[in-house]
Amino acid sequence: MKIAIDAMGGDNAPKEIVLGAMKAVESFADLEIILVGDENKINETLTGHNRISVIHTTEVILGTDEPVRAVRRKKTASMVLAAQQVTDGLADACLSAGNTGALMAAGLFVVGRIEGIDRPALAPTLPTIGGEGFLLLDVGANADAKPEHLLQYAIMGSIYCQKVRGITSPRIGLLNIGTEEKKGNELTKHAFELLKSANLNFVGNVEARDLLNGVADVVVTDGFTGNMVLKTIEGTALSMFKMLKTTLMASFKSKLAAAVLKPNLMELKNTLDYSEYGGAALFGLKAPVIKAHGSSNAQAIFSAIRQTREMAANQVVGLIKQNIEESKQ
Numbered sequence: 001m002k003i004a005i006d007a008m009g010g011d012n013a014p015k016e017i018v019l020g021a022m023k024a025v026e027s028f029a030d031l032e033i034i035l036v037g038d039e040n041k042i043n044e045t046l047t048g049h050n051r052i053s054v055i056h057t058t059e060v061i062l063g064t065d066e067p068v069r070a071v072r073r074k075k076t077a078s079m080v081l082a083a084q085q086v087t088d089g090l091a092d093a094c095l096s097a098g099n100t101g102a103l104m105a106a107g108l109f110v111v112g113r114i115e116g117i118d119r120p121a122l123a124p125t126l127p128t129i130g131g132e133g134f135l136l137l138d139v140g141a142n143a144d145a146k147p148e149h150l151l152q153y154a155i156m157g158s159i160y161c162q163k164v165r166g167i168t169s170p171r172i173g174l175l176n177i178g179t180e181e182k183k184g185n186e187l188t189k190h191a192f193e194l195l196k197s198a199n200l201n202f203v204g205n206v207e208a209r210d211l212l213n214g215v216a217d218v219v220v221t222d223g224f225t226g227n228m229v230l231k232t233i234e235g236t237a238l239s240m241f242k243m244l245k246t247t248l249m250a251s252f253k254s255k256l257a258a259a260v261l262k263p264n265l266m267e268l269k270n271t272l273d274y275s276e277y278g279g280a281a282l283f284g285l286k287a288p289v290i291k292a293h294g295s296s297n298a299q300a301i302f303s304a305i306r307q308t309r310e311m312a313a314n315q316v317v318g319l320i321k322q323n324i325e326e327s328k329q
Contacts, residue, residue: 122291123136
């Protein structure tokens with residue numbers, strides 16, 4: 001099992017990327033990692049390990065770069081070379097915490113799309129109150145979608161949850177403005193009919209306010225809506241913790257209470273921590289491509305590597321290809 005990692009992508013690269021990679025090879029005996037980036041900077045953190053190799057390059061795709069242009073012009077960028085390792089058969093999957101749009105472009109132009117997949121989908125696993133988490137797709141690979149695309153998202157999400165998360169019959173929900181069957185716009189109304197007739201555990205329409213309660217294991221929507229939901233959840237969680245901290249630090253008495261509650265608050269924070277679930281998978285490509293959060297620390301990178309390894313080991317891409325072919329027939 002070989003995973004190519006863009007060591008220069010993300011806010012904390014390369015140090016946290018390297019630390020996460022080192023933890024991963026120590027945890028998984030079957031894993032080899034290829035770090036792509038500035039060898040001198042990588043070696044400042046990397047200690048000798050015979051299952052971690054380095055491909056040297058100093059070219060990097062920045063967060064401010066225009067994604068498609070950057071992938072086409074920066075042929076030796078760490079992200080592009082990591083994707084190229086997969087295309088050349090030298091790695092089973094690739095991972096980056098860098099520019100999201102550029103990684104999607106590298107996935108499409110370098111790794112390639114599965115035949116029969118109309119549009120890929122970016123899919124993170126988000127936390128729920130019960131700790132199980134749910135898969136949301138698409139969150140921005142494509143702003144617009146057709147009903148057929150949402151059906152493909154549901155198929156891909158269902159396979160992923162079965163093989164990687166171990167859910168026997170994942171519940172598929174369609175994000176909508178109400179739970180009634182006839183609710184929504186033309187997209188959701190037509191998608192509802194397709195999902196209802198598909199060989200999936202479709203539980204119907206779900207509302208955004210119920211997502212964190214674990215109303216479904218897979219929630220499908222167009223990329224425009226999904227991206228707004230994702231950022232709303234993330235922003236609300238950050239704001240709530242800031243408000244809670246301000247309240248608990250307001251007086252001597254509340255500070256004493258905060259000291260007592262600290263273990264419980266840390267447990268709550270960990271429950272809502274996206275980094276425990278790994279990165280966002282780019283579904284619909286010929287090999288696993290994972291986007292880790294831009295601010296990922298070593299733990300988040302480790303979780304993303306674990307997720308990538310499980311996708312490759314459980315042949316998620318092959319099963320998606322098989323199911324898409326069957327659905328076309």
